[in-house]
Amino acid sequence: MYLRFMIKVSILGSGNIGSHLIDVFTNTPSIELVQIYNRTIEKIKSYESRYAITDSIENLRDADIYIIAVSDDAINSFSKSLKLKNKLIVHTSGTKELTILEHERIGVFYPLQTFTKNVTLDFLTVPICIEANNDKDEKLLKALAHKISNNVSVINSLQRKKLHLAAVFVNNFVNHLYHIGNDICTENQVSFDLLKPLIKETAAKISSVLPYNAQTGPAKRNNEKTINTQLAQLNNSQKEIYSIFSKSIQQTYQ
Amino acid sequence: MYLRFMIKVSILGSGNIGSHLIDVFTNTPSIELVQIYNRTIEKIKSYESRYAITDSIENLRDADIYIIAVSDDAINSFSKSLKLKNKLIVHTSGTKELTILEHERIGVFYPLQTFTKNVTLDFLTVPICIEANNDKDEKLLKALAHKISNNVSVINSLQRKKLHLAAVFVNNFVNHLYHIGNDICTENQVSFDLLKPLIKETAAKISSVLPYNAQTGPAKRNNEKTINTQLAQLNNSQKEIYSIFSKSIQQTYQ
Numbered sequence: 001m002y003l004r005f006m007i008k009v010s011i012l013g014s015g016n017i018g019s020h021l022i023d024v025f026t027n028t029p030s031i032e033l034v035q036i037y038n039r040t041i042e043k044i045k046s047y048e049s050r051y052a053i054t055d056s057i058e059n060l061r062d063a064d065i066y067i068i069a070v071s072d073d074a075i076n077s078f079s080k081s082l083k084l085k086n087k088l089i090v091h092t093s094g095t096k097e098l099t100i101l102e103h104e105r106i107g108v109f110y111p112l113q114t115f116t117k118n119v120t121l122d123f124l125t126v127p128i129c130i131e132a133n134n135d136k137d138e139k140l141l142k143a144l145a146h147k148i149s150n151n152v153s154v155i156n157s158l159q160r161k162k163l164h165l166a167a168v169f170v171n172n173f174v175n176h177l178y179h180i181g182n183d184i185c186t187e188n189q190v191s192f193d194l195l196k197p198l199i200k201e202t203a204a205k206i207s208s209v210l211p212y213n214a215q216t217g218p219a220k221r222n223n224e225k226t227i228n229t230q231l232a233q234l235n236n237s238q239k240e241i242y243s244i245f246s247k248s249i250q251q252t253y254q
Numbered sequence: 255m256y257l258r259f260m261i262k263v264s265i266l267g268s269g270n271i272g273s274h275l276i277d278v279f280t281n282t283p284s285i286e287l288v289q290i291y292n293r294t295i296e297k298i299k300s301y302e303s304r305y306a307i308t309d310s311i312e313n314l315r316d317a318d319i320y321i322i323a324v325s326d327d328a329i330n331s332f333s334k335s336l337k338l339k340n341k342l343i344v345h346t347s348g349t350k351e352l353t354i355l356e357h358e359r360i361g362v363f364y365p366l367q368t369f370t371k372n373v374t375l376d377f378l379t380v381p382i383c384i385e386a387n388n389d390k391d392e393k394l395l396k397a398l399a400h401k402i403s404n405n406v407s408v409i410n411s412l413q414r415k416k417l418h419l420a421a422v423f424v425n426n427f428v429n430h431l432y433h434i435g436n437d438i439c440t441e442n443q444v445s446f447d448l449l450k451p452l453i454k455e456t457a458a459k460i461s462s463v464l465p466y467n468a469q470t471g472p473a474k475r476n477n478e479k480t481i482n483t484q485l486a487q488l489n490n491s492q493k494e495i496y497s498i499f500s501k502s503i504q505q506t507y508q
Contacts, residue, residue, distance in 0.1 A: 072480075095480065112448055114455055114470060116463065121455070127448045151451070155444060162442035163449070165484055169492075170435040170449050171456045172471030173499045174428050179465035179506065181424040188416035190409060194366055194381045195417070195424050196461055197405070201368055201375070202425045203457035207450055209370065211433035216368060217426030226326075226349065230419055237502055238423075244498050245427045248491055252433065 006030055007144050010063040012037040012078070014044050016115045017092050018069035022047065024123045024148050031147055034063040057081055065090060065144060067109060068101075076100045088137050094164030097157040098131050107132035107141050110160055111149075114171050127151040129160055180238055212252070219249035260284050261398050264317040266291040266332070268298050270369045271346050272323035276301065278377045278402050285401055288317040311335055319344060319398060321363060322355075330354045342391050348418030351411040352385050361386035361395050364414055365403075368425050381405040383414055434492055466506070473503035 009031055011018050018036075025031045033051055038044045041055040052061060060066070060082070068091045070078050075091050079101045082089060090107035091100070098108050108131040113121065128145040130152060132138040138154060145152040155163065178199065185192040205214050218226035227246050234242055263285055265272050272290075279285045287305055292298045295309040306315060314320070314336070322345045324332050329345050333355045336343060344361035345354070352362050362385040367375065382399040384406060386392035392408060399406040409417065432453065439446040459468050472480035481500050488496055 095483075113452055114459065114468075116459065116468070119459075119462075125451045127451060129448070151448075153445075153448065159442055159444045162438055162487070163444050165487055166435040166438040166444075166449060167452055168471055168484065168496075169431045169438070170453050172469070172473065172503070173495070174431050174453075174456055175460070175465050175468050175470075176499055176503050176506070177423045177428050177431070178460050179469065181420040182465050184416055184420040184423070188413055190413045190417050190420075191407075194383070194405075194407065195420055197379045197381060198367055198421055199424050199428075199457050199460065202428055203453050205368065205370065205373075206429070206432050206453065208373075211429050211436050214368075214370070214429050215426070215433065216429075217422055219426065229349075230422065233416070233419055237505065240498055241427070241502060242422075244494055245430055248495060249426070249430050251491065252430070 005143075006032050007065065007140070007147070008032045008034050008063040009065045009067060009144065010035040010037065010060060011067050011069055012057075012060075013069035014038045014047075015069060015071070016117055017111065018067075019117065020111075020115045020121065020123075021067065021069065021092075022051075023120065026050070028147050031144070035061045057083070060084065064088065064140065065107075065109075067092060072096055076102070079103065088132075088140060090132075090141065094129075094167065095161055097161075098133060099157075105132075105134065105137050107137050108157070108160065109141055109145065112163065112167065123148045124150050127153060129153050129155045129163065131156060131160065177241075180241065184238070215249065215253070217249070219246040220253055222250060222253075259397075260286050261319065261394070261401070262286045262288050262317040263319045263321060263398065264289040264291065264314060265321050265323055266311075266314075267323035268292045268301075269323060269325070270371055271365065272321075273371065274365075274369045274375065274377075275321065275323065275346075276305075277374065280304070282401050285398070289315045311337070314338065318342065318394065319361075319363075321346060326350055330356070333357065342386075342394060344386075344395065348383075348421065349415055351415075352387060353411075359386075359388065359391050361391050362411070362414065363395055363399065366417065366421060377402045378404050381407060383407050383409045383417065385410060385414065431495075434495065438492070469503065469507070471503070473500040474507055476504060476507075 025033045035052040036044050036047050037054050044053045066089045072093045088105045089101055089103045090109045092109055094110050110129040111126050113126045126149050128149045130141045132141055182192045279287045289306040290298050290301050291308050298307045320343045326347045342359045343355055343357045344363045346363055348364050364383040365380050367380045380403050382403045384395045386395055436446045
């Protein structure tokens with residue numbers, strides 16, 4: 001039912017997630033972006049021609065949903081500073097509990113994706129994980145999420161925390177492996193571009209094959225000879241990562 | 255010049271790479287697949303209706319290029335068993351030197367991609383790394399490669415070995431991180447599907463941003479508090495990987 005109705009939203013904070021939400025809400029006719037808050041007004045000056053902006057929490061206008069998009073460690077104290085009564089207040093964090101928001105009507109609106117400033121993203125495929133402390137607000141958050149994404153789930157705080165932890169492995173750590181790959185290429189005057197189709201295919205493969213079944217390589221085959229030959233070519237930090245992975249892969253398939 | 259000419263190729267071995275080469279050559283009109291060899295004839299019976307097959311190296315027919323696609327450790331002894339005179343003999347390995355082939359005219363035809371049996375691949379984007387011990391054969395291999403791919407490079411044995419090593423990090427180890435992510439999801443009853451858009455975007459991002467600049471997360475921000483909270487949620491094997499990565503990322507950005 002909410003899908004047909006205009007939803008009035010204010011965004012509090014304009015960092016990475018905040019600015020991406022501003023972009024996607026701007027392009028969604030059935031979402032009214034009422035106001036943008038940042039404690040440093042200069043940071044949101046560029047939105048002034050289009051939206052109401054403020055650096056004062058005393059001046060927050062009326063909205064259906066207030067989305068806190070400040071850094072994780074600031075959410076609790078920031079939410080406490082809000083004087084809003086009987087309003088839905090949500091945060092966007094993967095790691096923080098719902099109840100870190102000390103208000104009557106609270107929720108979480110967690111887009112599970114890696115956001116880069118100034119890189120536009122197709123939000124339709126971004127999973128949005130929703131949580132609220134009452135059914136009516138859960139429905140409202142779902143409606144908001146469905147306006148921008150086809151991939152909406154209701155999950156609780158513990159599940160969200162674990163999902164975020166898994167995301168650290170498949171995003172942060174994976175990217176660091178890309179960095180090591182790039183280092184090895186640079187050191188040996190080969191172009192990192194040669195690895196890009198492999199990187200893409202490795203990621204694409206698991207949309208149809210379980211990672212467990214997609215595994216290949218010397219550790220999977222328990223080929224100690226190749227493992228040792230490869231170890232001998234690495235620097236200390238690379239060697240440590242190579243050893244841990246080889247051990248962990250061998251244990252997985254033993 | 256070679257691009258216009260038919261090239262006659264035989265494939266010796268029908269494992270993962272061999273069977274993918276058979277598929278792509280089958281779909282390339284200007285490549286004539288002369289013969290397929292496997293020491294166990296049953297493994298290539300399915301090709302019999304279309305191609306000459308044999309399990310005897312005594313019966314190899316005349317071709318321009320003989321592609322050895324046997325396991326890395328068998329390449330040397332297999333190549334020695336070939337009685338071919340004045341023929342270009344190549345292997346497809348990322349890790350083995352050109353000179354492991356003890357013949358007069360030798361080369362390497364290394365497609366740098368992850369191959370899964372029964373999963374068809376768009377070969378046009380697959381980097382093919384070429385090496386030969388004389389200019390004429392380098393040209394011939396380049397011509398063959400250009401018939402199936404738009405991404406052909408000439409690189410030497412040392413560079414190829416390093417490239418393969420980098421591939422272990424960005425493919426084998428990355429896939430193992432996907433597996434750990436899947437494990438964490440399964441243990442906590444959340445769908446691994448929620449991570450798939452993130453996995454895809456993480457891989458897509460480095461086509462335009464260096465991995466060094468794409469890095470995010472608690473280790474990059476040197477956020478010890480979050481690191482310790484996350485460590486406490488992991489089992490021993492996951493913990494070990496998490497620690498090594500956090501340390502390595504912190505060192506990279508210190």
